[in-house]
Amino acid sequence: MSLSDLYLSFFYKKQLVFGLLSLLTFNALQAQSYSKNCFESKEYYNPSIQEELEIFTKAYIANQSNKAINRGKITIPVVVHIVTQGFERGITDEQVQSQITALNRDYNLENADINIVHPDFQDRIANVGFNFCLASVDPNGNPTNGITRRNTPIENVASDDNSWWYTPEEGQPAWDPEKYLNIWVTKVTLGFAGFATNPGQVSPDRDGVVIDPRFFGMDGLATPPFHLGRVGVHEVGHYFNLKHPWNTNCEENDFVADTPLQNTGYSGCPDMDESSCGSRDITANFMNNSEDACVAMFTQGQAMRMQAALIGARSGLLNGNSCEPYFPTVSGTEIKVYPNPASFYFCIEVGSSNLEQIPYFIYDIRGAKVEEGVVLPNSRQHFPTYRNGVYFIQFMNGLEESFVQKIVIRS
Numbered sequence: 001m002s003l004s005d006l007y008l009s010f011f012y013k014k015q016l017v018f019g020l021l022s023l024l025t026f027n028a029l030q031a032q033s034y035s036k037n038c039f040e041s042k043e044y045y046n047p048s049i050q051e052e053l054e055i056f057t058k059a060y061i062a063n064q065s066n067k068a069i070n071r072g073k074i075t076i077p078v079v080v081h082i083v084t085q086g087f088e089r090g091i092t093d094e095q096v097q098s099q100i101t102a103l104n105r106d107y108n109l110e111n112a113d114i115n116i117v118h119p120d121f122q123d124r125i126a127n128v129g130f131n132f133c134l135a136s137v138d139p140n141g142n143p144t145n146g147i148t149r150r151n152t153p154i155e156n157v158a159s160d161d162n163s164w165w166y167t168p169e170e171g172q173p174a175w176d177p178e179k180y181l182n183i184w185v186t187k188v189t190l191g192f193a194g195f196a197t198n199p200g201q202v203s204p205d206r207d208g209v210v211i212d213p214r215f216f217g218m219d220g221l222a223t224p225p226f227h228l229g230r231v232g233v234h235e236v237g238h239y240f241n242l243k244h245p246w247n248t249n250c251e252e253n254d255f256v257a258d259t260p261l262q263n264t265g266y267s268g269c270p271d272m273d274e275s276s277c278g279s280r281d282i283t284a285n286f287m288n289n290s291e292d293a294c295v296a297m298f299t300q301g302q303a304m305r306m307q308a309a310l311i312g313a314r315s316g317l318l319n320g321n322s323c324e325p326y327f328p329t330v331s332g333t334e335i336k337v338y339p340n341p342a343s344f345y346f347c348i349e350v351g352s353s354n355l356e357q358i359p360y361f362i363y364d365i366r367g368a369k370v371e372e373g374v375v376l377p378n379s380r381q382h383f384p385t386y387r388n389g390v391y392f393i394q395f396m397n398g399l400e401e402s403f404v405q406k407i408v409i410r411s
């Protein structure tokens with residue numbers, strides 16, 4: 001069974017509904033009353049919420065003045081919850097960062113592979129204009145690297161309706177989904193790559209995206225042909241109210257004006273000339289299930305739909321400051337660490353303070369101490385950088401108060 005057969009996406013409510021299954025997998029699942037197509041079966045939708053969302057979306061798209069949305073300033077705080085099972089190896093911070101990099105590339109039209117889009121559709125390619133960052137402030141106002149880790153004894157934490165990926169007992173609870181895009185990275189069983197929730201369709205504690213580590217990001221455990229972060233790009237599309245562009249009856253499925261009717265979800269690496277329902281299909285659409293190297297675009301219509309979801313149902317994401325650099329204080333003394341990421345040097349700048357000196361300790365990602373010393377009030381101290389990686393600088397005020405600042409070295 002090829003990995004492409006495993007690339008699936010579905011919505012979650014009272015039952016799981018599947019985007020695309022290999023025959024092999026499907027046979028294995030038939031006994032469990034799953035439906036094969038994400039969107040033929042609508043009972044998992046909360047219809048009134050979905051209806052409201054569609055009215056809002058239509059109005060947004062109809063109102064051209066909405067183009068004034070200041071896309072350069074949209075940054076969506078992301079928290080990645082890594083839930084490992086037993087002795088399973090977790091993914092690295094670098095793999096997490098590589099997914100953020102992939103999202104920023106593809107949502108800002110910075111991907112270099114739009115040549116795989118058929119010439120007929122080149123003028124539909126959209127710059128969605130969303131930026132993503134790992135949250136720098138957690139829900140309690142404390143600094144964070146935007147990554148949580150949890151080991152659970154439970155198997156199959158993300159497999160079916162009785163799954164536990166978001167529970168406090170066995171998984172990792174969501175951070176306030178009004179303020180953060182929650183992405184859980186955990187083993188997704190039954191042959192799925194991941195799944196995601198449309199706005200308002202599930203209880204907040206499970207709202208977000210779930211991706212298997214083998215399909216997440218571009219580094220570490222990410223496995224070809226799903227090693228370019230585009231499962232994440234696809235799932236985040238669902239999170240912002242996109243649907244699959246296909247319907248086996250050649251009927252409208254995604255409510256997007258500029259995606260042609262399509263009667264099958266592409267997988268593998270389809271030819272750009274493929275057609276169905278009497279017209280050429282956008283095989284390279286991110287919302288198909290094709291391999292990562294064979295998808296490269298959202299359409300303008302999909303972009304507007306996502307923008308409508310962001311300023312509507314998911315507008316809380318715009319109001320937080322969870323992406324801004326965190327400049328905490330020790331006893332009222334502001335301390336800044338910059339630039340971050342740093343290439344050749346970084347600075348620690350300390351404001352005025354009643355303290356005579358502030359001890360610091362620098363640790364690498366494994367917790368090994370790299371350096372220690374003191375910084376003085378009203379000073380700026382330069383530090384040469386270390387080997388590439390993530391480091392943590394802990395500042396101390398006696399034993400009771402300290403804070404930790406993350407710094408990324410990337411030269």
Ligand SMILES: [Zn+2]
Nearest residue numbers: 008009010019
């Ligand atoms: Zn999907």
